[in-house]
Amino acid sequence: MxxxxxxxxxxxxxxxxxxxxxxxxxxxxxxxxxxxxxxxxxxxxxxxxxxxxxxxxxxxxxxxxxxxxxxxxxxxxxxxxEAIEIEGVAEALAELSKYVRMAIVTTAKRADFELIHEERQIKHFMDFVVVREDCQLTKPHPEPYLIGLKRFGATKEEALVVEDSSRGLKSAVAAGIDCAVVHNDFTKSHDFAQAAYRIETLAELKDIILRAG
The missing domain is CATH 1.10.150 (DNA polymerase; domain 1)
Known part of the structure; x- marks a missing residue:
C-alpha cells in the first residue's frame, strides 16, 4: 500500500x-x-x-x-x-486520511493559497504544503515533487501524485512518481498518456491505494 x-x-x-x-x-x-x-x-x-x-x-x-x-x-x-468548491473533496480526504499521509504540492503563490483556505477545511488533512515560493523551479520540473518526497522522508514507490494538468503530470513523471490524473473540464484536452491512473473524482483514490497493497 x-x-x-x-x-x-x-x-x-x-x-x-x-x-x-x-x-x-x-x-x-x-x-x-x-x-x-x-x-x-x-x-x-x-x-x-x-x-x-x-x-x-x-x-x-x-x-x-x-x-x-x-x-x-x-x-x-x-x-x-466565485464558487470554487469541488464537490466531495473534503469527504474523500477524510476517508483517505485513515490510510495515508497527505500533502499539497502546488505552483500557487502563498498569498493566493492562504486566501483560498481562510475558511476551508482542506489544509488540516495535510502534513505540509509546498507553494511556489518554496521552490527554485516550478512544474513541469520535478523539483516540487522531489521536495515533497524529501519532507515526508518517502521513497518514490511509496508515494502517489494527484494532478489535473499535463504540466503537473510531467513534473511527477520526471520525479519518478506514479500519477493519478483527476478529470477537470478546463484541462481535459491535455495529453495524459503518461498517467498511471485516470479518475473522475478523488473518491476513487481509496481503491487505488488499497489495490497497491
Missing part, C-alpha cells in the same frame, strides 16, 4: 483553473492582446506563462510587471467571490 499522497492544488482540490486564466485574459486585454483559451492551455502544458505573448509583441518588462500585479488582483477578486 502506498503511504503518501502528494496533491496538486488548483483544479484538484479547488476549482480555480478557469479563474486564473480569466484573470490573465483580462490583464492581457488591457494591452490590446487576446488570450485564447486553447493557446493558454497549450502554453500551460509546456510550462510557459501568460506573458510570453506580451513579450513576443515587444511589450517591455516594466509594463508586464504592472499587468502581472493587475492579473493577481483580478485573480484574488475571483477567489473571494
Amino acid at each position: 502506498r503511504k503518501y499522497i502528494l496533491f496538486d492544488h488548483d483544479g484538484v482540490l479547488v476549482d480555480t483553473e478557469f479563474w486564473y486564466y480569466e484573470a490573465g485574459r483580462r490583464a492581457l486585454a488591457d494591452l490590446g492582446l487576446t488570450l485564447d483559451k486553447d493557446q493558454y492551455l497549450r502554453g500551460m502544458s509546456q510550462g510557459s506563462d501568460t506573458w510570453a505573448q506580451a513579450r513576443a509583441a515587444g511589450i517591455d518588462e516594466r509594463t508586464i510587471s504592472r499587468q502581472r500585479q493587475i492579473r493577481d488582483d483580478f485573480y484574488q477578486e475571483y477567489l473571494r467571490t
Whole structure:
C-alpha cells in the first residue's frame, strides 16, 4: 500500500483553473492582446506563462510587471467571490486520511493559497504544503515533487501524485512518481498518456491505494 499522497492544488482540490486564466485574459486585454483559451492551455502544458505573448509583441518588462500585479488582483477578486468548491473533496480526504499521509504540492503563490483556505477545511488533512515560493523551479520540473518526497522522508514507490494538468503530470513523471490524473473540464484536452491512473473524482483514490497493497 502506498503511504503518501502528494496533491496538486488548483483544479484538484479547488476549482480555480478557469479563474486564473480569466484573470490573465483580462490583464492581457488591457494591452490590446487576446488570450485564447486553447493557446493558454497549450502554453500551460509546456510550462510557459501568460506573458510570453506580451513579450513576443515587444511589450517591455516594466509594463508586464504592472499587468502581472493587475492579473493577481483580478485573480484574488475571483477567489473571494466565485464558487470554487469541488464537490466531495473534503469527504474523500477524510476517508483517505485513515490510510495515508497527505500533502499539497502546488505552483500557487502563498498569498493566493492562504486566501483560498481562510475558511476551508482542506489544509488540516495535510502534513505540509509546498507553494511556489518554496521552490527554485516550478512544474513541469520535478523539483516540487522531489521536495515533497524529501519532507515526508518517502521513497518514490511509496508515494502517489494527484494532478489535473499535463504540466503537473510531467513534473511527477520526471520525479519518478506514479500519477493519478483527476478529470477537470478546463484541462481535459491535455495529453495524459503518461498517467498511471485516470479518475473522475478523488473518491476513487481509496481503491487505488488499497489495490497497491
